[in-house]
Amino acid sequence: MHYYSLHKKSPSVSFKEAVVKGLAPDRGLYFPEHIEPLPKDFIQNLENYSEEEIAFKVIQQFVGNDIPKNELKKIIADTLSFEFPVVPIEDNIGTLELFHGPTMAFKDVGARFMARCLAHFYENSQEKVTVLVATSGDTGGAVANGFLGVEGVEVVILYPSGKVSTIQEKQLTTLGQNITALEVDGVFDDCQEMVKTAFLDQDIEPILTSANSINIARWLPQMFYFFFAYKQVYKKNKEIVFSVPSGNFGNICAGVMAQRLGLPIQHFIASTNSNDTISRYLENGKYLPNPSKATISNAMDVGNPSNFIRIQELFQNDLASLKKVFSSFAFNDTETIAAMRHIYTTRHYIADPHGAVGYLGCKAFQKTQPNSFYIFLETAHPVKFLPVVEDTLQTKLVIPEQIKAILPKEKKSIPISSYDELKTYLNTSSKVTLT
Numbered sequence: 008m009h010y011y012s013l014h015k016k017s018p019s020v021s022f023k024e025a026v027v028k029g030l031a032p033d034r035g036l037y038f039p040e041h042i043e044p045l046p047k048d049f050i051q052n053l054e055n056y057s058e059e060e061i062a063f064k065v066i067q068q069f070v071g072n073d074i075p076k077n078e079l080k081k082i083i084a085d086t087l088s089f090e091f092p093v094v095p096i097e098d099n100i101g102t103l104e105l106f107h108g109p110t111m112a113f114k115d116v117g118a119r120f121m122a123r124c125l126a127h128f129y130e131n132s133q134e135k136v137t138v139l140v141a142t143s144g145d146t147g148g149a150v151a152n153g154f155l156g157v158e159g160v161e162v163v164i165l166y167p168s169g170k171v172s173t174i175q176e177k178q179l180t181t182l183g184q185n186i187t188a189l190e191v192d193g194v195f196d197d198c199q200e201m202v203k204t205a206f207l208d209q210d211i212e213p214i215l216t217s218a219n220s221i222n223i224a225r226w227l228p229q230m231f232y233f234f235f236a237y238k239q240v241y242k243k244n245k246e247i248v249f250s251v252p253s254g255n256f257g258n259i260c261a262g263v264m265a266q267r268l269g270l271p272i273q274h275f276i277a278s279t280n281s282n283d284t285i286s287r288y289l290e291n292g293k294y295l296p297n298p299s300k301a302t303i304s305n306a307m308d309v310g311n312p313s314n315f316i317r318i319q320e321l322f323q324n325d326l327a328s329l330k331k332v333f334s335s336f337a338f339n340d341t342e343t344i345a346a347m348r349h350i351y352t353t354r355h356y357i358a359d360p361h362g363a364v365g366y367l368g369c370k371a372f373q374k375t376q377p378n379s380f381y382i383f384l385e386t387a388h389p390v391k392f393l394p395v396v397e398d399t400l401q402t403k404l405v406i407p408e409q410i411k412a413i414l415p416k417e418k419k420s421i422p423i424s425s426y427d428e429l430k431t432y433l434n435t436s437s438k439v440t441l442t
């Protein structure tokens with residue numbers, strides 16, 4: 008399988024090269040040259056396949072010969088070592104819980120998959136690679152955890168000081184080993200900007216790669232979720248609608264890819280917080296990104312979603328055909344809080360703010376398609392947003408083991424406030440020891 012750059016000014020590359028580069032030299036996102044639908048009888052008999060078998064069939068064509076089949080199977084088995092249950096919420100609404108992994112957010116799957124691919128590519132190599140990543144919350148923890156102890160890979164995570172939750176911060180600052188956290192005096196966009204500048208900077212010495220959701224090895228495994236969910240509900244004989252809490256739109260774009268592979272999905276709802284660039288675009292055809300606004304669903308505080316361009320590519324940039332299967336609704340914090348309370352009081356289910364936004368998307372679209380079965384993705388465990396959830400629901404959450412283990416650990420981060428400090432760090436990091 009080859010990947011072309013969406014800016015169309017760089018040559019096509021192999022899976023391996025696309026994973027290692029992250030972004031094409033012309034700054035475009037990589038996109039597969041070909042998408043071959045899966046056999047119908049496979050999809051109609053999903054229940055006869057294990058999660059690992061499904062994942063292998065889904066991703067194999069995208070990896071091609073760059074990873075031997077048996078090695079790919081091992082990578083998948085390692086990546087998927089937890090559950091993906093669809094939990095009923097209302098008669099025609101269920102939630103796909105994607106938070107049973109080590110850092111309790113859906114990004115674990117993409118991060119673990121990517122880490123294992125890179126480990127495979129670099130295991131017998133003299134070279135080292137530095138994964139540089141900016142996080143607004145969950146990416147950092149998932150990447151730190153996924154890459155911890157992976158030989159040949161150094162991980163540098165930039166996060167905005169004071170703008171991530173305590174648990175998120177612990178998850179990315181307490182692991183040590185090959186993981187370094189740089190605490191940026193600024194907002195997420197500043198972190199992202201520094202990362203982008205570093206990738207363009209010829210004077211950076213280490214080989215850099217990105218583990219943000221634009222990397223195909225993080226993006227593509229997210230297709231699995233839609234197959235896993237479908238497997239659990241298709242016997243209902245209803246049309247299936249997915250509502251995906253969206254920030255950078257990587258997860259929902261993977262859902263559209265799953266549909267292209269032949270998964271019968273009736274409709275996609277991109278549910279967002281008040282960062283509503285896409286719902287405004289779908290309404291008036293004008294793409295006018297705003298600076299990101301802070302909300303209680305902070306992992307989706309993205310003003311200019313980087314993966315939306317891939318969705319447009321899947322529809323040949325035709326807004327009308329996109330709108331046939333894709334809607335977007337934006338909800339503010341007041342609505343999100345009301346939804347969390349409603350789900351809790353009526354169904355005794357604790358949704359985190361991102362999941363609650365997904366639920367609201369289902370309710371909004373149910374008015375048009377009342378007979379479908381709706382699945383909203385619960386992208387993070389409520390404990391990751393502990394203060395908001397406990398305040399909103401006036402209840403105490405039970406802290407899961409994964410989180411209990413990191414709470415007493417000491418935070419270690421290096422404060423930085425400018426790009427030059429990042430550069431100095433990267434070029435001297437081999438000589439620096441963190442105390």
Ligand SMILES: *Cc1c(COP(=O)(O)O)cnc(C)c1O
Pocket residue numbers: 112113114144145146220252253254255256257258259306307361386387
């Ligand atoms: C990252 C994240 C999202 C947004 O996913 P995208 O693929 O960027 O759209 C939603 N919810 C949570 C909890 C996240 O961590």
